[in-house]
Amino acid sequence: MTLKNSPYVPGRRVDEVREETGLAVISKLASNENPLGPSPLAVAVMRTALNDVAEYPDMVAGQAREAIAKHLSVSPEEVILGAGSDEILMLASCAALGPGRSAIVLDPTFPQYRQHSLARGANVLSVPVGDLDDSIDGIVNLTGEGTGVVWLANPNNPTGTVIPNARLRDLAGRLGPDWLLVVDEAYVDFRSDEPDGAVELIREYANVLVTRTFSKIYGLAGIRVGFGIGARDLIARLGFFRGPFNTSQLAQKAVIAALDDSEHYERSRSVNSEGRARLLDFCTKHSLRHYASEASFILLEPPMEEMECVSSLERRGYIVRPGRHLGAPGMIRITIGTPEQMDGLIETLETLWNLPS
Numbered sequence: 001m002t003l004k005n006s007p008y009v010p011g012r013r014v015d016e017v018r019e020e021t022g023l024a025v026i027s028k029l030a031s032n033e034n035p036l037g038p039s040p041l042a043v044a045v046m047r048t049a050l051n052d053v054a055e056y057p058d059m060v061a062g063q064a065r066e067a068i069a070k071h072l073s074v075s076p077e078e079v080i081l082g083a084g085s086d087e088i089l090m091l092a093s094c095a096a097l098g099p100g101r102s103a104i105v106l107d108p109t110f111p112q113y114r115q116h117s118l119a120r121g122a123n124v125l126s127v128p129v130g131d132l133d134d135s136i137d138g139i140v141n142l143t144g145e146g147t148g149v150v151w152l153a154n155p156n157n158p159t160g161t162v163i164p165n166a167r168l169r170d171l172a173g174r175l176g177p178d179w180l181l182v183v184d185e186a187y188v189d190f191r192s193d194e195p196d197g198a199v200e201l202i203r204e205y206a207n208v209l210v211t212r213t214f215s216k217i218y219g220l221a222g223i224r225v226g227f228g229i230g231a232r233d234l235i236a237r238l239g240f241f242r243g244p245f246n247t248s249q250l251a252q253k254a255v256i257a258a259l260d261d262s263e264h265y266e267r268s269r270s271v272n273s274e275g276r277a278r279l280l281d282f283c284t285k286h287s288l289r290h291y292a293s294e295a296s297f298i299l300l301e302p303p304m305e306e307m308e309c310v311s312s313l314e315r316r317g318y319i320v321r322p323g324r325h326l327g328a329p330g331m332i333r334i335t336i337g338t339p340e341q342m343d344g345l346i347e348t349l350e351t352l353w354n355l356p357s
Contacts (some may be wrong), residue, residue, distance in 0.1 A: 009325040023317045029335040029345065030321040032157075032187075032220035032236030032296050033218035033307070036268055036338070037236055039261035042220065042254040049253045057249040064252040069226055072199050077232045080239055081247045081255075085186055085213040085226030089104035089117050092149065092209055092228070094241040096180040097122040105298050108158055110184065122148060129159055136167060140174045147178035154198065155187045158326040158333045160293025162191060168198050172205045180234075182208045186226075187295035189217040189265070190272050199229055206231040209238075214251075216296060217268050218258040225251035246318055272296050275336040282346055286355050289331075299323065299333045305354050306330050316348050 011030030018026050058064075061081040069076045093116035097103060103117035107126035118126045127138035139150055150171075155162045163171075163352040172181050188197040201208045209230040215221035225247055228238060258264075280300050283290040290300035302309040309332060310322050323331030337345065352355050 006111070006114075008115060011321050012319050014319070017314050017319055021315055021317070026317050026319065027337055027341045028319045029337050029341065030319045030333070031221075032216060032295075032335045033221050034217060034268055035336070036219065036264070038254070038269060039255040039258045039264040042218070045131055045253045045257040046223075046250045048288035049249050052249055055249070056245050057242050057247065057252055061247050061252050064247070064255040067226075067256045067259050068229075068289050072229065074199065074202070075232075077228055078202065078235055080228045080242065081243070081252070082179070082226050082228070082234050083122070083224040083251075084210055084215060084221075085184065085211040085228070086112055087224075087242075087246065088209075088211045088226055088228040088238070089113065089151075089182065089184065091238040091241045092180065092182050092211075093117055093120050093122075095237045096147075096149050096235075102142070102143050102146050104148070106135065106151045106152065106156060108323075109151070110157045111325075111327065113153075113182075113184075117149065117151075129156060129161065130274065132163065132167060136163075136171050136174075139171065143175060143179055147176075149180045150175065151182050151183040151184070155191065155293065155295040157187065157295065158297070158299045158321075158323065158328055158331075159291040160187070160295035160297060160299065161291055162193075162294045165194055165198055165200070169201060169204070172201055172208055174206065175292040177207055179207060181205070181208045183208065185210055186213045186216055188212065189269065189295045190276075191294045192273065202230050206234060209234060214255060214258060217265060217272075217335065219264075219268070220249055220251070220254055220258060223248065223251045223254060225255055256286060271338065272336050275339065275342045278342055278346065279334065281334065282349070286353075287340060297333050298336045299326075299328060299331050301331045306332060309352075312352055313348065316343055316352070 014026045014028050065076040065079045072287050092146050097120035099121040102123045104125050106111045106129045125142050183198045185197045211228045215228035288300050321333040
């Protein structure tokens with residue numbers, strides 16, 4: 001199926017929902033932000049770095065790249081920083097796509113893969129999310145004799161489902177050298193299995209790019225910083241399209257501090273794991289259609305009309321994401337919050353949907 005373009009629709013802001021509802025307390029469970037906020041260590045170094053913002057940042061983000069490389073046991077030359085991992089996705093599309101080339105995505109998945117591909121004049125094709133073997137075979141069948149990019153979010157957004165590393169390796173081995181496999185690991189840190197992700201694949205395949213972000217588990221969405229990992233030649237190709245000074249002083253300092261704060265990282269993982277288990281149990285208990293997520297959110301089908309459900313929850317102080325904006329009409333995506341937020345949300349859902357407690 002060839003896909004058409006549609007603009008990205010972000011989650012609603014707390015201030016606009018507060019103004020509409022008059023509620024003092026609003027829980028934003030729509031954009032997969034860390035409910036615990038950023039690392040205190042990162043906040044401290046950013047405060048100090050404010051004194052230097054009159055100066056341009058390090059254009060190649062040398063110290064931040066070294067910190068990431070050490071953290072992942074790769075070389076700094078195999079790392080590129082961007083203003084969020086979305087910039088890395090854009091650089092990948094610039095390096096590998098254009099008229100006459102193709103992009104392959106799962107459906108549903110993160111809509112920006114489609115946006116970046118269409119912006120480069122590429123033809124976008126989709127494979128339904130479903131049986132893992134069918135999905136991988138479907139991707140390979142679409143590659144044919146062409147060239148382009150295979151975009152995979154792992155865990156996938158909005159379903160939260162995962163492709164095991166062994167199957168990713170199988171897919172990479174079945175793709176021709178003219179295809180770039182982009183594995184977007186924005187939510188890899190929340191996985192209960194294989195939290196180290198697919199970085200090892202860059203050693204085996206020169207056409208594999210792994211992207212990650214500091215917007216999710218590290219709680220730094222507001223300063224826009226992410227990175228890509230790949231073979232040196234591939235990273236150099238992406239670097240050709242990267243603008244100068246694309247990550248700020250604050251972002252580069254925060255990256256180093258956030259990677260050092262293992263306590264905040266593990267606490268964030270724990271809060272998410274417990275909250276996700278509660279919401280999954282809730283869905284199972286009440287026979288709600290949902291996906292078995294390994295990310296920081298759950299996509300489920302509410303027992304009422306999608307937008308009516310979203311509006312009703314907003315009036316009760318909870319912002320969730322309509323599935324129609326994520327390629328999953330009729331469903332809603334709920335970000336995992338703090339224990340207190342999950343307590344209130346589950347109680348609200350039981351009341352709104354007339355479910356037994």
